[in-house]
Each structure stands twice: as structure tokens, then as C-alpha cells.
Amino acid sequence: AQTVTQSQPEMSVQEAETVTLSCTYDTSESDYYLFWYKQPPSRQMILVIRQEAYKQQNATENRFSVNFQKAAKSFSLKISDSQLGDAAMYFCAYRSVGYYGGSQGNLIFGKGTKLSVKP
Amino acid sequence: DTEVTQTPKHLVMGMTNKKSLKCEQHMGHRAMYWYKQKAKKPPELMFVYSYEKLSINESVPSRFSPECPNSSLLNLHLHALQPEDSALYLCASSHQGRGYTNEKLFFGSGTQLSVL
Numbered sequence: 205a206q207t208v209t210q211s212q213p214e215m216s217v218q219e220a221e222t223v224t225l226s227c228t229y230d231t232s233e234s235d236y237y238l239f240w241y242k243q244p245p246s247r248q249m250i251l252v253i254r255q256e257a258y259k260q261q262n263a264t265e266n267r268f269s270v271n272f273q274k275a276a277k278s279f280s281l282k283i284s285d286s287q288l289g290d291a292a293m294y295f296c297a298y299r300s301v302g303y304y305g306g307s308q309g310n311l312i313f314g315k316g317t318k319l320s321v322k323p
Numbered sequence: 324d325t326e327v328t329q330t331p332k333h334l335v336m337g338m339t340n341k342k343s344l345k346c347e348q349h350m351g352h353r354a355m356y357w358y359k360q361k362a363k364k365p366p367e368l369m370f371v372y373s374y375e376k377l378s379i380n381e382s383v384p385s386r387f388s389p390e391c392p393n394s395s396l397l398n399l400h401l402h403a404l405q406p407e408d409s410a411l412y413l414c415a416s417s418h419q420g421r422g423y424t425n426e427k428l429f430f431g432s433g434t435q436l437s438v439l
Contacts, residue, residue, distance in 0.1 A: 246432055247411060247432050247433045247435075248430050248431065248432040248433070249413065249415070250430070251427050251428065254427065295365050295366075297365075304373075304378065305371070305373025305374065305376075305378040305419060306354045306356065306372065306373040306378045306379055306417075308354060308417040308426055308427075308428055309354065309356040309358075309368060309371050309379075309415060309417065309428060310368060310371075310379070311368070311428075313365030313366060314365065315364070315365060316363075
């Protein structure tokens with residue numbers, strides 16, 4: 205079975221600084237997807253960034269980028285130029301490549317990292 | 324319209340009550356999902372509907388009864404719940420079919436349920 209581990213329950217960053225959130229996972233599959241989701245106080249889960257395991261290039265989305273190390277089974281999220289609106293719970297998630305109905309929703313989440321941004 | 328709308332936002336119910344949670348999307352998604360999220364925990368998948376048919380039931384107790392009356396609506400009927408069922412219930416949707424295996428999930432803001 206696949207597992208996802210986030211070893212940092214809480215992190216803090218100064219506004220405009222850079223912070224890195226860690227995530228490791230365990231799987232025997234060779235192809236899969238990895239995600240970072242953000243859950244602000246509004247409670248809505250928002251997709252931050254997605255990485256396909258077969259792609260060697262690290263995904264980037266504006267101020268958000270990942271460091272994907274497939275051999276090490278590591279998937280960290282870097283937030284540059286942190287903003288007050290980045291304060292939220294961040295979940296790392298794994299999904300197998302599936303072709304059955306609704307496979308997109310079969311996510312394995314880590315326990316989350318609560319990020320605080322100081323003005 | 325890229326929203327998933329959940330109602331009500333908050334619900335308090337007794338253990339003998341019957342209530343329903345509602346989820347609606349108008350993005351043409353044919354897969355819809357219910358998740359349960361306890362405080363300070365990640366979401367856990369409960370049910371998956373694909374083309375209005377239940378495709379995954381993650382061994383959820385029968386006091387939770389899902390229903391997908393059409394491609395835009397997803398309901399979760401609640402009956403005889405226990406206090407430990409108090410949680411945030413999140414709905415999500417995504418595209419289905421060939422070419423959509425990597426499609427993103429769109430989440431609603433959830434219904435915060437308290438069972439007294």
C-alpha cells in the first residue's frame with residue numbers, strides 16, 4: 205500500500221521570504237501522480253501544483269515549484285515570495301494511475317503542514 | 324462556472340434526525356465524490372459516482388446514503404448518526420472518460436456537521 209508522510213506539522217515564514225515544505229512517499233508503482241493541495245480557513249481544497257511521475261522536469265506554477273526526486277521518493281514544495289494569503293494547511297497527496305470511473309478522486313493524503321506567514 | 328457548491332455550510336443534528344447534504348456543479352463533470360474530514364486530519368474518500376452510478380464505496384456505514392439524481396447533483400442522506408460522525412464533509416467533481424485520466428478535482432467548501 206502507498207503511504208504519504210509530511211514530517212513538518214507546522215511551519216512559519218516571513219512575508220516575501222521562501223519556504224520549503226517536505227513530503228516523502230512510499231510506493232512500488234513506477235507511474236503515478238503527486239499533488240500539493242492548499243486548504244485555507246475557507247476549508248476549500250485548492251490544487252496548488254501537480255507532478256506526473258514519468259516527467260523528469262519539476263513542475264512550477266508561478267511562485268510555487270516542486271523538487272521531485274523519484275529515486276528518493278521525495279516531493280517537496282517551495283513557495284517563493286510568500287504572501288499572507290499563502291497561510292493555510294498544505295496537504296501532499298499521491299494517486300495511482302487509474303482508468304476506472306472516478307479514479308481521479310482516489311487520493312492518499314499526508315497529514316498536512318500548517319503554514320503561517322508573518323507580516 | 325468553475326464552482327462546486329455545497330449546502331448547507333453548517334448543520335447541527337441530533338442522533339435521531341434525518342438530514343441531507345447537497346452538492347451541485349455545472350462544469351459538465353461526470354465524476355463526483357464525497358470526502359469526510361475530521362478536525363486537523365486529511366480528507367478521507369467515502370463515495371465515488373461515475374456517470375451517475377456508484378463506483379466506489381469505501382466501507383462507509385449505512386447511516387450514510389449517497390444519491391446522484393443527475394449529472395449535476397450529488398446528495399448525502401444522513402440518518403441515525405453518531406457524535407463521532409461530526410466532521411467537515413467535502414464534495415468534489417472531475418471530468419471522466421478517455422483523455423481525462425489526469426484531470427484535476429474541483430472541491431466545494433464543505434458542510435461542517437455537528438452531531439449532538
